[in-house]
Amino acid sequence: QKYVYDFSEGNKDLKDLLGGKGANLAEMTNLGLPVPPGFTITTEACTVYLETGETPGGLDDEVATHLEALEKARGKKLGDPDDPLLVSVRSGAKFSMPGMMETVLNVGLNDSSVEGLARQADNERFAWDSYRRLIQMFGKTVQNIEGEAFEDAIEEIKREKGTQNDLDLDAGDLRKLVDVYKGIVREHTGEDFPQDPREQMTAAINAVFDSWNSDRAVLYRRQERIPADLGTAVNVVAMVFGNMGMDSGTGVAFTRDPGTGEQGVYGDYLQNAQGEDVVAGIRNTVPLQDLEKIDKTSYDRLMDIMATLEGHYRDLCDIEFTIEAGHLWMLQTRVGKRTAAAAFRIASQLVDEGVIDLDEAVQRVTGEQLVHLMFPQFDTSAKVHQLGRGMSASPGAAVGKAVFDSYTAVKWSRSGENVILVRRETNPDDLNGMIAAQGILTSRGGKTSHAAVVARGMGKTCVCGAEELQVNTKRRFLTAPDGTEVHEGDVISIDGSTGRVYLGEVPVVDSPVVEYFEGAAAGEDDLVQAVDRIMKHADEKRRLGVRANADTAEDAERARRFGAEGIGLCRTEHMFLGERRQHVERLILAEDDDQRDQALEALLPLQRWDFLQLLTAMDGLPTTIRLLDPPLHEFLPDITELSVRVALAESRGEKNENDLRLMQAVHRLHEANPMLGLRGVRLGLVVPGLFNLQTRAIAEATAQLVKLGKEPKPEIMIPLVGSVQELEIIRADTEKVLAEVAEETGIDLQILVGTMIELPRAALTADQIAESAEFFSFGTNDLTQTTWGFSRDDVEAAFFSTYLEVGIFGVSPFETIDVDGVGELVRIGTEKGRATRPDLKVGVCGEHGGDPDSVHFFHQVGLDYVSCSPFRVPVARLEAARATV
Numbered sequence: 001q002k003y004v005y006d007f008s009e010g011n012k013d014l015k016d017l018l019g020g021k022g023a024n025l026a027e028m029t030n031l032g033l034p035v036p037p038g039f040t041i042t043t044e045a046c047t048v049y050l051e052t053g054e055t056p057g058g059l060d061d062e063v064a065t066h067l068e069a070l071e072k073a074r075g076k077k078l079g080d081p082d083d084p085l086l087v088s089v090r091s092g093a094k095f096s097m098p099g100m101m102e103t104v105l106n107v108g109l110n111d112s113s114v115e116g117l118a119r120q121a122d123n124e125r126f127a128w129d130s131y132r133r134l135i136q137m138f139g140k141t142v143q144n145i146e147g148e149a150f151e152d153a154i155e156e157i158k159r160e161k162g163t164q165n166d167l168d169l170d171a172g173d174l175r176k177l178v179d180v181y182k183g184i185v186r187e188h189t190g191e192d193f194p195q196d197p198r199e200q201m202t203a204a205i206n207a208v209f210d211s212w213n214s215d216r217a218v219l220y221r222r223q224e225r226i227p228a229d230l231g232t233a234v235n236v237v238a239m240v241f242g243n244m245g246m247d248s249g250t251g252v253a254f255t256r257d258p259g260t261g262e263q264g265v266y267g268d269y270l271q272n273a274q275g276e277d278v279v280a281g282i283r284n285t286v287p288l289q290d291l292e293k294i295d296k297t298s299y300d301r302l303m304d305i306m307a308t309l310e311g312h313y314r315d316l317c318d319i320e321f322t323i324e325a326g327h328l329w330m331l332q333t334r335v336g337k338r339t340a341a342a343a344f345r346i347a348s349q350l351v352d353e354g355v356i357d358l359d360e361a362v363q364r365v366t367g368e369q370l371v372h373l374m375f376p377q378f379d380t381s382a383k384v385h386q387l388g389r390g391m392s393a394s395p396g397a398a399v400g401k402a403v404f405d406s407y408t409a410v411k412w413s414r415s416g417e418n419v420i421l422v423r424r425e426t427n428p429d430d431l432n433g434m435i436a437a438q439g440i441l442t443s444r445g446g447k448t449s450h451a452a453v454v455a456r457g458m459g460k461t462c463v464c465g466a467e468e469l470q471v472n473t474k475r476r477f478l479t480a481p482d483g484t485e486v487h488e489g490d491v492i493s494i495d496g497s498t499g500r501v502y503l504g505e506v507p508v509v510d511s512p513v514v515e516y517f518e519g520a521a522a523g524e525d526d527l528v529q530a531v532d533r534i535m536k537h538a539d540e541k542r543r544l545g546v547r548a549n550a551d552t553a554e555d556a557e558r559a560r561r562f563g564a565e566g567i568g569l570c571r572t573e574h575m576f577l578g579e580r581r582q583h584v585e586r587l588i589l590a591e592d593d594d595q596r597d598q599a600l601e602a603l604l605p606l607q608r609w610d611f612l613q614l615l616t617a618m619d620g621l622p623t624t625i626r627l628l629d630p631p632l633h634e635f636l637p638d639i640t641e642l643s644v645r646v647a648l649a650e651s652r653g654e655k656n657e658n659d660l661r662l663m664q665a666v667h668r669l670h671e672a673n674p675m676l677g678l679r680g681v682r683l684g685l686v687v688p689g690l691f692n693l694q695t696r697a698i699a700e701a702t703a704q705l706v707k708l709g710k711e712p713k714p715e716i717m718i719p720l721v722g723s724v725q726e727l728e729i730i731r732a733d734t735e736k737v738l739a740e741v742a743e744e745t746g747i748d749l750q751i752l753v754g755t756m757i758e759l760p761r762a763a764l765t766a767d768q769i770a771e772s773a774e775f776f777s778f779g780t781n782d783l784t785q786t787t788w789g790f791s792r793d794d795v796e797a798a799f800f801s802t803y804l805e806v807g808i809f810g811v812s813p814f815e816t817i818d819v820d821g822v823g824e825l826v827r828i829g830t831e832k833g834r835a836t837r838p839d840l841k842v843g844v845c846g847e848h849g850g851d852p853d854s855v856h857f858f859h860q861v862g863l864d865y866v867s868c869s870p871f872r873v874p875v876a877r878l879e880a881a882r883a884t885v
């Protein structure tokens with residue numbers, strides 16, 4: 001097996017094997033771009049190492065061979081005392097995990113090669129700076145020494161020297177620093193800093209492998225739903241130096257603005273700096289445009305290369321580059337992360353430019369991004385106190401109490417507070433705090449700083465580089481230019497779309513995208529135009545129908561505006577609450593047919609009115625009405641309250657017959673496991689007349705509307721069926737009532753009767769059930785509950801956090817369909833149902849109907865439609881189209 005690929009052997013489609021960085025370095029190499037030579041150790045080598053604790057056999061030899069080739073290409077030997085080749089050892093997984101894993105630069109330096117490097121570069125300061133960086137990174141990454149030990153040491157030397165700037169340290173200072181660093185290594189490991197270049201390299205490679213399982217990488221993967229078993233590739237690349245002097249430097253660039261999608265030159269550049277200095281936000285960068293003045297030749301070349309890359313990848317690219325003594329080198333590129341708004345704008349722009357077609361545009365955006373655009377925004381007409389302004393790093397409107405460290409962010413958010421994490425800059429250790437916060441505000445760093453990149457990835461609101469705000473994290477406050485101080489706990493509002501920061505809570509308003517879905521014209525807003533165009537195409541592409549779960553006419557109308565093609569689930573339980581509860585009580589307490597009929601008669605006109613409204617709102621579209629589902633005792637008074645009432649009456653010597661009977665009924669109906677008890681179809685079988693009442697109300701409302709010339713299309717749905725016998729009995733009753741109403745009204749009623757599939761037994765016997773059901777709708781909430789045996793009301797709080805932590809699942813099965821278990825039941829149920837009744841209409845109406853991953857699954861198993869909450873309807877429409885490819 002081959003574990004090592006030279007850059008010239010790979011290409012961009014080998015991300016699984018070479019990781020994103022390695023695959024794209026190979027692609028750029030093959031495009032003839034200036035990439036330093038190097039090779040990639042595959043993710044397969046990593047997974048073997050992580051599984052067995054040992055590097056796979058033969059890897060060392062392969063690395064040796066490729067290293068030799070690299071040495072030949074550069075005409076230098078690794079760590080050579082006279083003219084050393086140095087390499088970087090960089091992580092690079094399939095999916096980008098910014099700053100989560102490790103990199104070691106300048107591998108190959110030791111006490112003698114540092115002198116050789118100094119002579120070759122004719123730059124002593126540069127050589128010793130490189131050496132101290134190696135010891136620092138190696139110490140931290142490979143030897144697990146606290147980074148602070150090194151940072152304190154460099155601060156100490158700067159203090160002695162009376163400066164705050166790294167660049168003021170001269171060769172002598174850095175030489176001293178190297179001695180101090182070596183002391184730190186000795187103190188922490190009991191051994192000297194390794195002098196053998198090859199030993200350094202092997203240790204660095206293994207450390208990169210190990211970093212796949214670092215706490216922060218594990219946490220990040222869970223957040224981003226990246227599978228834990230992919231492993232990382234390792235890139236060994238000949239070093240090029242951005243820290244050789246002022247004609248050197250390092251930078252990052254985007255081919256378009258990742259915040260808005262606009263075309264132009266976006267990026268940051270830092271002179272005389274190496275590697276991660278830019279992303280870390282340690283020193284302030286200059287805008288990329290300034291490079292034109294600093295080094296026009298390199299700037300022009302960079303612009304050319306960026307155009308080439310955009311043309312080649314047909315998408316926004318981000319780039320890391322280094323200039324070594326006036327020579328430009330490309331260190332990385334990839335299709336860049338972007339905000340939700342930028343994703344829609346760029347996809348639409350690329351269609352205009354003829355680069356992609358609309359099919360591809362639909363693939364370039366996601367349902368999650370659409371959700372993001374539907375978030376409310378700040379009301380700009382409100383009276384506000386603006387504290388300052390930074391860069392719009394990641395959009396959204398976030399309000400919360402200012403906190404100045406991640407620990408507090410996590411602690412406060414656990415106790416239910418909304419917080420804004422305020423930092424001078426963030427680093428990977430802040431990940432927990434960033435996840436906990438509503439938004440992130442930093443005073444330093446550009447659009448490519450750690451805070452910006454990570455927040456965009458998480459879809460979290462972020463304003464970065466608000467330099468006019470003085471942030472004092474030690475004393476926990478910030479000062480605005482107007483002198484206003486914000487202390488820990490004070491509420492602030494940050495706008496990630498404009499970069500503005502406000503004191504106090506700014507009111508929020510609907511997003512223009514929501515207004516558009518509500519029926520407003522697309523207008524001039526280019527974002528809304530892009531959404532309009534992509535959604536229209538998505539509707540043409542998708543096969544899955546999209547319906548909404550809506551219980552009221554108001555929700556139904558909204559759902560319709562959002563593009564729902566029907567109602568997949570109208571839950572009728574709310575129609576029995578409030579003032580109507582008394583009738584239900586009477587129904588439950590009825591002692592003879594007479595009393596029961598009276599209660600039912602009182603309910604009938606009310607129910608009919610409910611359905612008249614709903615069916616009017618959904619005129620012409622299928623409307624699935626589910627008969628009563630929840631345990632009956634939910635409609636009875638609370639037992640404690642009732643007991644108190646009865647006891648008080650007794651103490652006054654009174655006796656309320658009704659309350660006493662109610663008490664008995666509540667006791668009689670009490671269940672230990674109500675979700676597995678007297679509910680759904682079981683209610684219909686046990687409480688005479690209940691389902692018939694609902695059926696009659698639906699039928700009468702339908703007849704009435706038909707007479708008015710409308711086109712009502714109700715479908716009656718029976719919940720929690722487990723056996724065909726249950727359904728047969730209810731079905732016979734239902735048909736009898738429908739026939740009666742048809743007879744009474746003279747209207748020919750076309751009303752389908754179907755069932756929910758929400759018990760494993762129903763899925764497994766779906767062939768039988770389909771004999772009696774004209775349609776199926778999978779209730780994946782209950783199906784998940786009953787398949788896993790998880791109480792849907794309790795588990796999330798009780799133990800899901802542990803399950804997620806130990807990796808039993810990466811996401812709650814109540815959120816995204818558990819394909820292997822619950823999904824398998826959906827597949828079986830659909831197949832068996834259609835075996836009996838080939839034209840059986842099959843949908844889903846659990847929460848999963850609006851979840852992007854689940855929508856793809858439902859498309860694949862061949863359902864006819866998904867049904868979800870009105871707000872999720874556009875997401876389902878988009879994802880249903882994306883699932884067709």
Ligand code: PEP
Nearest residue numbers: 758779780781782845846
């Ligand atoms: C379901 O179980 O998935 C469903 C849609 O019904 P409910 O959530 O009302 O139980």
Ligand code: MG
Nearest residue numbers: 758779781782
């Ligand atoms: Mg259910």
